[in-house]
Amino acid sequence: MSWLLWSVVAVLAGLWSVTVWLCHVVVAALLGGAGHLPVKEIALPEAWTNWLPQPVSESITQMLEAAQPVLAAVLDYVPALAGGLTVVAWVVWALGAALLVLAGVASHLALRWWRRSQRPAPRATLRPS
Numbered sequence: 001m002s003w004l005l006w007s008v009v010a011v012l013a014g015l016w017s018v019t020v021w022l023c024h025v026v027v028a029a030l031l032g033g034a035g036h037l038p039v040k041e042i043a044l045p046e047a048w049t050n051w052l053p054q055p056v057s058e059s060i061t062q063m064l065e066a067a068q069p070v071l072a073a074v075l076d077y078v079p080a081l082a083g084g085l086t087v088v089a090w091v092v093w094a095l096g097a098a099l100l101v102l103a104g105v106a107s108h109l110a111l112r113w114w115r116r117s118q119r120p121a122p123r124a125t126l127r128p129s
Helices: 002-032 046-051 055-120
Strands: none
Touching: 002 055, 046 055
16 A cells, blocks of 8 residues: 555656746746747837726826836846756756655555554453463
């Protein structure tokens, strides 16, 4: 029975590893291409300007225009964060793997305790004197 428990832990650890790896690949690709985003083309959609009141629409447009240099500067540094992402991915993976192993150990101990509680108590026998 404990082999089944540890098999489940192993399968979950494999799924955890694949999930962390895929998330790392996707986020690294997004961060790597962030420096090429067209920041100067960020604007309020035409449908929103027709729907919002004119003062609100103008204030949002001015705010977007004022934020463009800041966004451009931030996006220039974002690809450099991809290297730190690898460290974060390893730390997250290690924490998740440690939790899976701890859950496996706790389940193993609980299974062992349950098996011992299911055994019939030894009968007391009288010895002839």
